[in-house]
Amino acid sequence: xxxxxxxxxxxxxxxxxxxxxxxxxxxxxxxxxxxxxxxxxxxxxxxxxxxxxxxxxxxxxxxxxxxxxxxxxxxxxxxxxxxxxxxxxxxxxxxxxxxxxxxxxxxxxxxxxxxxxxxxxxxxxxxxxxxxxxxxxxxxxxxxxxxxxxxxxxxxxxxxxxxxxxxxxxxxxxxxxxxxxxxxxxxxxxxxxxxxxxxxxxxxxxxxxxxxxxxxxxxxxxxxxxxxxxxxxxxxxxxxxxxxxxxxxxxxxxxxxxxxxxxxxxxxxxxxxxxxxxxxxxxxxxxxxxxxxxxxxxxxxxxxxxxxxxxxxxxxxxxxxxxxxxxxxxxxxxxxxxxxxxxxxxxxxxxxxxxxxxxxx
Amino acid sequence: xxxxxxxxxxxxxxxxxxxxxxxxxxxxxxxxxxxxxxxxxxxxxxxxxxxxxxxxxxxxxxxxxxxxxxxxxxxxxxxxxxxxxxxxxxxxxxxxxxxxxxxxxxxxxxxxxxxxxxxxxxxxxxxxxxxxxxxxxxxxxxxxxxxxxxxxxxxxxxxxxxxxxxxxxxxxxxxxxxxxxxxxxxxxxxxxxxxxxxxxxxxxxxxxxxxxxxxxxxxxxxxxxxxxxxxxxxxxxxxxxxxxxxxxxxxxxxxxxxxxxxxxxxxxxxxxxxxxxxxxxxxxxxxxxxxxxxxxxxxxxxxxxxxxxxxxxxxxxxxxxxxxxxxxxxxxxxxxxxxxxxxxxxxxxxxxxxxxxxxxxxxxxxxxxxxxxxxxxxxxxxxxxxxxxxxxxxxxxxxxxxxxxxxxxxxxxxxxxxxxxxxxxxxxxxxxxxxxxxxxxxxxxxxxxxxxxxxxxxxxxxxxxxxxxxxxxxxxxxxxxxxxxxxxxxxxxxxxxxxxxxxxxxxxxxxxxxxxxxxxxxxxxxxxxxxxxxxxxxxxxxxxxxxxxxxxxxxxxxxxxxxxxxxxxxxxxxxxxxxxxxxxxxxxxxx
Ligand code: HEM
Ligand SMILES: [Cu+2]
Ligand SMILES: [Cu+2]
Numbered sequence: 001x002x003x004x005x006x007x008x009x010x011x012x013x014x015x016x017x018x019x020x021x022x023x024x025x026x027x028x029x030x031x032x033x034x035x036x037x038x039x040x041x042x043x044x045x046x047x048x049x050x051x052x053x054x055x056x057x058x059x060x061x062x063x064x065x066x067x068x069x070x071x072x073x074x075x076x077x078x079x080x081x082x083x084x085x086x087x088x089x090x091x092x093x094x095x096x097x098x099x100x101x102x103x104x105x106x107x108x109x110x111x112x113x114x115x116x117x118x119x120x121x122x123x124x125x126x127x128x129x130x131x132x133x134x135x136x137x138x139x140x141x142x143x144x145x146x147x148x149x150x151x152x153x154x155x156x157x158x159x160x161x162x163x164x165x166x167x168x169x170x171x172x173x174x175x176x177x178x179x180x181x182x183x184x185x186x187x188x189x190x191x192x193x194x195x196x197x198x199x200x201x202x203x204x205x206x207x208x209x210x211x212x213x214x215x216x217x218x219x220x221x222x223x224x225x226x227x228x229x230x231x232x233x234x235x236x237x238x239x240x241x242x243x244x245x246x247x248x249x250x251x252x253x254x255x256x257x258x259x260x261x262x263x264x265x266x267x268x269x270x271x272x273x274x275x276x277x278x279x280x281x282x283x284x285x286x287x288x289x290x291x292x293x294x295x296x297x298x299x300x301x302x303x304x305x306x307x308x309x310x311x312x313x314x315x316x317x318x319x320x321x322x323x324x325x326x327x328x329x330x331x332x333x334x335x336x337x338x339x340x341x342x343x344x345x346x347x348x349x350x351x352x353x354x355x356x357x358x359x360x361x
Numbered sequence: 362x363x364x365x366x367x368x369x370x371x372x373x374x375x376x377x378x379x380x381x382x383x384x385x386x387x388x389x390x391x392x393x394x395x396x397x398x399x400x401x402x403x404x405x406x407x408x409x410x411x412x413x414x415x416x417x418x419x420x421x422x423x424x425x426x427x428x429x430x431x432x433x434x435x436x437x438x439x440x441x442x443x444x445x446x447x448x449x450x451x452x453x454x455x456x457x458x459x460x461x462x463x464x465x466x467x468x469x470x471x472x473x474x475x476x477x478x479x480x481x482x483x484x485x486x487x488x489x490x491x492x493x494x495x496x497x498x499x500x501x502x503x504x505x506x507x508x509x510x511x512x513x514x515x516x517x518x519x520x521x522x523x524x525x526x527x528x529x530x531x532x533x534x535x536x537x538x539x540x541x542x543x544x545x546x547x548x549x550x551x552x553x554x555x556x557x558x559x560x561x562x563x564x565x566x567x568x569x570x571x572x573x574x575x576x577x578x579x580x581x582x583x584x585x586x587x588x589x590x591x592x593x594x595x596x597x598x599x600x601x602x603x604x605x606x607x608x609x610x611x612x613x614x615x616x617x618x619x620x621x622x623x624x625x626x627x628x629x630x631x632x633x634x635x636x637x638x639x640x641x642x643x644x645x646x647x648x649x650x651x652x653x654x655x656x657x658x659x660x661x662x663x664x665x666x667x668x669x670x671x672x673x674x675x676x677x678x679x680x681x682x683x684x685x686x687x688x689x690x691x692x693x694x695x696x697x698x699x700x701x702x703x704x705x706x707x708x709x710x711x712x713x714x715x716x717x718x719x720x721x722x723x724x725x726x727x728x729x730x731x732x733x734x735x736x737x738x739x740x741x742x743x744x745x746x747x748x749x750x751x752x753x754x755x756x757x758x759x760x761x762x763x764x765x766x767x768x769x770x771x772x773x774x775x776x777x778x779x780x781x782x783x784x785x786x787x788x789x790x791x792x793x794x795x796x797x798x799x800x801x802x803x804x805x806x807x808x809x810x811x812x813x814x815x816x817x818x819x820x821x822x823x824x825x826x827x828x829x830x831x832x833x834x835x836x837x838x839x840x841x842x843x844x845x846x847x848x849x850x851x852x853x854x855x856x857x858x859x860x861x862x863x864x865x866x867x868x869x870x871x872x873x874x875x876x877x878x879x880x881x882x883x884x885x886x887x888x889x890x891x892x893x894x895x896x897x898x899x900x901x902x903x904x905x906x907x908x909x910x911x912x913x914x915x916x917x918x919x920x921x922x923x924x925x926x927x928x929x930x931x932x933x934x935x936x937x938x939x940x941x942x943x944x945x946x947x948x949x950x951x952x
Contacts (some may be wrong), residue, residue, distance in 0.1 A: 010868075014868060020806075020809075035801065035803050035882060036804050036888065037804075037888075038732055041728060042808075043729075047731060049812070053812075060823070066825060068824075070695055071827065071852075072827060073830065073832050083761060084762065087760060091754055094753075095750045095751075095753060095754070098746075099746065099750050102717060102721065102746050103743065103746065106721060106724070107740065113660070114727065114729050114731070115728050115731075119728060121661040121727045121922040121935070122922070123662065123921070124665065124722070125663040125665065125667065126666045130666075130718075130722065131669045131719075134500065134715060138710060138711050146707050146757075149703060149757040149758065150759075153696065153700055153703065153759040154696070156759055156762065157696035175614075177888065179582065193611065194611050195611075195613075197618065204613070237612070238523060239516045239517040239614075240517065240626055244766075247832075250763075251693045251766075252691050252693065253693055255625075255626055255627060256611050256626065257610025257625055258625065259614075260692075261693075271834055282845075283844065283845070285845060288834075289765070289766045289767070290514075290766060291514075292523075293436070293517065294435040295435060296439075296838070297836075297839055300842060303607060318536060324922060
C-alpha cells in the first residue's frame with residue numbers, strides 16, 4: 001500500500017514540476033521578465049515567508065515538546081543521574097533562550113531588511129566593541145558550563161572505594177547477548193579469559209582458580225539492590241559493545257582486550273519506578289549501544305532493582321559456576337584443547353588477565 | 362596558447378581536462394551523483410525504521426537478496442547506513458563540496474590562470490573518480506559492502522566472522538578510502554600552493570574573499586588530518602590481511618579464540634577521530650565560506666567583521682585538532698583525558714558564536730535580495746545555530762554519557778554538519794551556476810526547492826532529539842525489541858514521511874540543474890552584481906580565464922553600498938568591484 005502511495009507521489013511530483021516550469025516560463029516570457037531575476041514582488045513574498053517560517057518552526061518544536069515530552073526518559077534512577085539531569089536542565093536553560101533569540105534576530109532581520117530600491121544598505125564593516133561583546137559573553141557562559149560540567153564528570157567517574165561496600169558485577173558482552181557475573185560468597189571474581197572458553201563455560205572462567213568456583217552468572221535479567229553502590233566491570237568477547245543503562249544515566253563501552261568500568265547507586269526500585277511512570281510493565285534495560293553486528297538492535301537484558309533482602313534472596317537462588325552442568329574443577333579438557341605451541345602464550349595471557357582482575361579488585 | 366588544439370579535442374576538453382573549471386564540474390557531477398545515491402539509501406533504510414518489518418514489494422527488484430520479500434535484512438540495513446554515512450561525509454561533502462568550489466573559485470577569485478598544477482588537479486579528480494567506482498563496486502561483492510558504520514571501528518570491521526560486510530566489502534572500502542585520500546591530498550596541496558603563489562597583483566591575503574580563506578584552511582586541515590586516517594586504515598588493513606594485531610586482542614569469535622594479542626581498538630578510535638573531527642570542519646568551513654560570500658552579496662553589505670571571520674576560521678581549525686576525544690568519552694579512556702577534551706570542545710563554541718553574530722549583523726540594515734542562494738545561506742545560519750547548540754550538550758562529557766550514540770547525536774550532526782554542509786553546497790550551486798555553465802537556474806523552482814527542503818529537513822532531524830532523549834540508540838535496525846521504545850513508532854513514522862518528502866523535494870533541484878544546463882537563459886556578465894573577480898571573466902569558458910591581462914585588485918571584496926562623504930554610492934552603484942582603483946581619500950578596508 002505505502003509503496004504504491006510513494007510511487008504515486010513521485011510520479012505526481014515529476015509531472016507537477018515539468019508542468020510548472022513550462023507554465024512559469026511562458027508567464028515570465030509574456031511579461032518580459034527573465035526567469036532568474038527576483039522581482040520586487042517575489043522578494044517581498046520571500047521576505048514575508050521568513051517570519052512565517054519562524055513561527056511554523058517554533059510551533060513545530062512546541063508541538064513536539066507537548067506531544068512527546070513525556071516519552072523522554074523518566075527521572076533518573078541513580079544518584080549521579082539526578083545530578084546529571086540537573087546539569088542537563090541548566091544547559092537547556094542556557095541553550096533555549098540563545099536559540100530563540102538568535103532565530104528571532106535571523107528571521108526578523110531577513111524580513112525587515114528585504115530589498116527596497118529606495119533604501120540604501122548601511123555600510124557597517126566592523127566594530128571592535130560589538131565583536132568583543134560577543135566573544136566575551138559566550139566565553140564566560142561556556143566557562144561556567146565547563147567548570148560545572150567537569151566537577152560533575154569527576155564525581156561520576158570517581159571509582160567506588162572499598163569501604164562503601166559496593167556490589168561488584170561483571171557485564172560480559174558478546175554477539176548478541178549479555179551475561180552478568182557476580183563474584184559469589186568469597187567476594188572475588190575468578191580469573192577469566194576468552195582463551196579458556198570451552199563448552200558451557202562460555203565466559204572463559206578459569207576452573208583451576210578457586211575464586212571462580214563460587215562465581216554466579218545470569219542471562220536475560222540481573223538484579224541490583226537499591227541504594228547500594230554498584231561497581232561494574234565490562235568485558236567483551238568479540239567486538240566492541242556498549243553497556244547502556246539509560247534509566248541510570250550510565251554507559252560504558254565493552255572493549256575486547258581491556259576491562260572498563262562504571263559505577264552508580266540505584267535509587268529507585270523497579271516497583272517504585274513503575275509507580276512513578278504509571279506503567280505497570282515498566283522495566284529497566286541494559287542495551288547495547290555500539291554497533292556490533294546484525295542483531296545489535298536486539299541485544300538486551302532486563303535489570304531489576306529491588307530491596308537488599310529480595311536481592312540477596314534472588315542471588316542465593318542462582319547457580320554457582322561449579323553447579324552449572326558441564327563445568328568442573330579440574331581443567332583437563334581445557335588443557336587438552338590448547339595446542340602445545342600455544343601454552344606459553346596462554347600462560348602469559350592468564351597472568352596478564354589475573355593481574356588485570358587484581359588491579360580491578 | 363598551446364592548449365588551442367586540445368580545446369577542440371573532446372577527450373581532453375571533457376575527460377582528461379587540466380582546466381580547473383572543467384575539473385570543478387567533474388567533481389560537481391560525480392559528487393552529486395554519489396550524494397544522490399547516498400540520499401536514496403537513506404530513504405530505503407528510513408522505510409525500514411518507519412515501518413519495521415513491513416514489506417515493500419518495490420524493494421525486492423532493486424535490492425534482490427538484500428530485501429527478501431521486500432523487507433530489508435538487518436545486516437544490509439547496517440550496510441546501507443554505513444555507505445550512506447561514508448558517501449555523504451566523504452564523497453558528497455568533502456570531495457563534492459571542496460572539489461567543486463575550491464577548484465572553481467580559487468583561481469577565479471584570486472585572478473589566476475589556473476591551479477598551480479593542472480596535472481595534479483586532474484589526477485586528483487581521477488583518483489576521486491576511481492575511489493567512487495571502488496566504493497560503488499563494493500556494493501556488489503559477496504558479503505556486501507562495509508557494514509560497521511562509517512567509522513569502521515575494529516574488531517567489527519576487522520573480522521569477517523563478525524559481520525558479512527567485513528569481508529571483501531571492507532577491503533574495498535579501505536582501498537577506496539586510500540584512493541580518496543590520495544585525491545584529497547593532491548587537491549589540497551594544489552589549493553594551498555595556488556593561494557600562496559598565484560594571487561594576482563594587489564590581491565593581498567587580507568583582500569581575499571572569505572570563500573578563499575575557508576578553502577585554504579580547509580585544505581590545510583585536510584593535509585594535516587587525512588594522512589592520519591591513511592595510517593589508521595593501513596594498520597587495519599594489516600590486521601585484516603597479514604595477521605598483525607594493532608587493534609585486536611583477546612577475541613573469541615565463531616567458536617575459536619583468535620591468535621591476536623596486545624592490540625587495542627581504542628588506538629584505532631584515536632587515530633580515526635584525529636581525522637574524524639577535523640573532517641567535520643572540512644565540510645563546514647567551505648559551506649560557511651560560501652555563505653559569507655552569498656550573504657554579503659545579497660544583503661548588499663560588507664560581511665561584518667571580516668578579520669574576526671578570518672580569526673574564527675583559524676581558531677576553529679586550530680581547536681578542531683584538539684577535540685577528537687569528545688567522541689570517546691565512554692570508551693574507557695582515562696576520565697582525566699575526557700575532562701581535557703570537554704574543555705577544548707566547548708571552546709569551539711566561542712568562534713562559532715562569533716560567526717553567527719557576524720552573519721546576523723551583516724543582515725542587519727542590509728537590503729536583502731532573496732535569491733535561492735540567499736535562502737539556502739539563511740537556512741544554513743539557522744541549521745548552524747540549531748545544531749551547534751546541541752553540540753554544547755554532547756561536548757559536555759557528563760551529559761554525553763547518556764546521549765552518546767543515541768539518536769540525539771544523529772539529530773545533532775545531521776543538522777550541524779549534514780544540513781549546514783548541504784545547504785552551503787546548494788547555495789553555492791545556485792550562486793555560481795552561471796559561472797559554471799554559463800546559464801541561469803530557474804528561481805521559482807529554487808524557491809520551491811528551498812522551502813520543501815528546509816521544512817522536510819527539520820521534520821526529519823528535529824524529532825530525532827526526542828528519540829535520543831528517550832534513550833533510542835543509533836544504528837538500530839528496528840526499535841521493536843525493547844518495550845520501552847514501543848511508543849516511539851509514530852515519531853519514527855513521521856521522520857520517514859518527512860525523509861521521503863525531502864528526497865522528492867530534491868527533484869526540483871535536479872530537474873532545475875539539468876534543465877538550466879541546456880535550456881536556461883544565457884547568463885549575463887555579473888548576475889548578482891558582485892564585487893569579486895570571477896564575474897569579470899567571460900561567460901564562455903576560456904582556457905586561462907581572462908582573455909588579456911590578468912585583472913589587478915585595488916580593494917577588498919566587500920565594498921557593497923559604500924558611500925562617500927555626501928552619502929552617495931562610491932562609483933554610483935551599490936557595489937564596487939575589486940578591480941576599481943581606490944578614489945582619492947577613500948579608505949581601504951583590507952588592512
Ligand atoms: C535525505 C537526507 C538524509 C536522511 C533522511 C538521513 C538519515 C539518516 C539516518 C536515519 C541515519 C542513522 C541511521 C542509524 O543510525 O541507524 C543516518 C546516518 C548518517 N548520516 Fe544521514 N541522512 C540524510 C542525509 C545526510 C547527509 C547530508 C549527511 C552528511 C553529512 C549524512 C551523514 C550521515 C552519517 C555520517 C551517518 C552515520 C552513519 C553511521 O552511523 O555510520 N546524512 N542518516
Ligand atoms: Cu552489542
Ligand atoms: Cu568531533
